[in-house]
Amino acid sequence: MSPRAATHLVAGLLLLAYPLVASPFFVFQIGAYSLILGTIALSLMILAGYGGMVSLAQMMVAGVAGYLVAILGTNESGLLGFGWPWWLYVPVAVLIASVVASLIGLLAVRSAGIYMIMITLAVATAFFYFARQNYAVLNGFNGFHGVVPPHAFGIAWRRPIPFYYLCLAVAAAFYAAALYGERSTFGLALQAVRDNPRRMRALGFNVPALRVFAFFLAGVIAATAGVLLVWFNSQISPGTISVAAAIDTLVIAVVGGIRRPAGPYFGALLFAVLQNFAIDLIDPERFNTVIGIVFLAVVLLSPDGLLGLFARLRNAVPTRSFAEPEPARPAGAVPQRSRI
Amino acid sequence: MLTKRRTVMAAALAAACLAQPARAEDVIKMGGLATLEGAFTVLGQDGLRGMKLALQEVNYTVAGKKIVVTYGSSDATPDSAVKAARKLVEQDGDQILIGPLSGSEGIAIKDYAKTQPNVTFLNGSSAAQDTTLYSPAPNFFRFSTDGVQWMAGLGEYVYKVKGYHTVATVAEDYSFPYSQVEGFMLPFCKLGGHVTAKFWVPIGNKDYSSVIAALPDDVDAVYVALGGADAINFLTQYQQSGGKAHLIGGSITVDQTVLGSKGTIRNAVIGTPAAGPTADTWDDPRWKAFTAEYRKAFPDGFPVPSLFAHAYYVNTKAALLALAKVNGDLSDGGKKYREVLSTLSFDTPTGPVKLDHNRNGIADIFVTEVTEGKGGVLLNKVIKVVDNVNQTLGEPEAEFLKIGHPSRDNPSCK
Structure with a gap:
């Protein structure tokens, strides 16, 4: 067994055993929440790390799926709520949100770097304000409440432990897909586009189409996580998809490590822990400063995020070397790795 | 290297709060939830001043039991309020929760209260009518009144x-x-x-x-x-x-x-x-005394307590008065405590307050x-x-x- 497979096996076993030792609060609000946030950030990592495209609209895609779940399924806000069964509204919500992601991609892929960030941020912000002021369909500031996961296969998925395993299954599936995709022909083409789009064009590849398809795939991931997110909160309102939330997604991916799929999950875990417990470490009026300082410290000490930090600690005891993907040059916002 | 390791350790320390909160017999756990982020930060800070004022009056002790307070922060959105409340109740083990500040948060917290029947929720200053008039939660009390x-x-x-x-x-x-x-x-x-x-x-x-x-x-x-x-x-x-x-x-x-x-x-x-x-x-002596007390306790506060400080104060005061009446005994999941709360009437800095059958204040x-x-x-x-x-x-x-x-x-x- 390769060391890499061993690491994955151990991590998988730990994640499976986690609910046995943790309290329901830790299973749900830290465990499940980190997995959901991590999956949304994973969709950004795929775009940024493999495709060199930083999109701030991933939270919005998740939000679109969440809103669709509230509208197509059931909610207690007394607006819409078509009452579709879960096996219908989940795929429809994911599909529509992924199409929305592709449309954002169509709009954004001909730009790059800071301009792509601006375009995707603009789209996300516009949707946030639209959701806040649209009362006919999206119920404005209050959004929808009472959106709960279904009873299916005789399991109440709202309970912390089943919900955690549901999130874990979804996260594991997408994580594995990302690892597989990295070595697939499409994944390799995408990384080649990232490194040298001109040469790829010259070789006859349709560069915009590859990029839009990447937006679609990342959209599927973000949308599925969005369904879990609305179930997690049992409600959705414009606050869920605010500009701050969109930036949080980028922070999570960068702090965790934007080059490999495991990074976003580490970032999300740190984020969830800090969000819940920073207030206990310091005066309640200053806790956001602690969160900011920790993130700043991580990025300052290791431009590769937490993953890079782990790698450096490990490299103190040199063991092996495996081919790391070429460092991406996604955008100005992503810190460049210094060559050591 | 040392600094790096320290950062990792700080993060690990935060994560290591896995241990279940100690539920000693002689401690009462109370949570305070207010908007300490976003557009209403200043108002949330003043709300907590009101809460602290009521606690200081009894020196954080009721019936010989120490009151331990943990605070949570929201940003006026319903999801942030529920997230913070969940942490205070499910992780910190708070038996009484005071909050939230803003209208739509109150509606969300009321819904959350229904899932935690053994915890007693008292409003902060949220004042949406829906919170108590329509499908009220049996364990949510609002001694402050609503916006109507x-x-x-x-x-x-x-x-x-x-x-x-x-x-x-x-x-x-x-x-x-x-x-x-x-x-x-x-x-x-x-x-x-x-x-x-x-x-x-x-x-x-x-x-x-x-x-x-x-x-x-x-x-x-x-x-x-x-x-x-x-x-x-x-x-x-x-x-x-x-x-x-x-x-x-x-x-x-x-x-x-x-x-x-x-x-x-x-x-x-x-x-x-x-x-x-x-x-x-208002030149009533009760209000003047309250204002003087507030100024003395919080020289950096407003010149006069805001209605947020007042609402948090009134609700915390109610929580403490009822606690004294049951001798600080919440061992039955707060059942007796909530019965006392629902019949409680007392004199606030702005006059008498009592509750109606939906547990909403009349003042x-x-x-x-x-x-x-x-x-x-x-x-x-x-x-x-x-x-x-x-x-x-x-x-x-x-x-x-x-x-x-x-x-x-x-x-x-x-």
């Missing part, structure tokens, strides 16, 4: 004394201002008044030019239910664009931040009537008017105290429920 009640007496005063018969409204677009507008309109419309146009703006709006341009000219007054920076921005821009209509204020519109501001707003707000659960200049409300005091200082003069305002404004409940949920379009009297 806060308007008691204002519609009548404006129609009869000020002689305003047609009014346009400008308010923020969420549950609390809906309640405020309803509370103003119900008596006003009944007397024959007309509200010809309503404008709803998002919280934190900066540019009111489109609203100001659309305001009708043929109204006697403009009713403004905006809070904090929103009120200042609107009033300034209204002045600058030459607006001449009289103003009527919501409960948090003409507060200290507006009254203390310089420039032309000053002249415009003189004579503005408003109503709310507190009045800065006195103040109608005020901005006047120029000594040395040109603007202050809210008390015009009238409306006694014992209940949630249905004195109407029979069945009649009142027919009006339906307050919203953008409900009620209406064009």
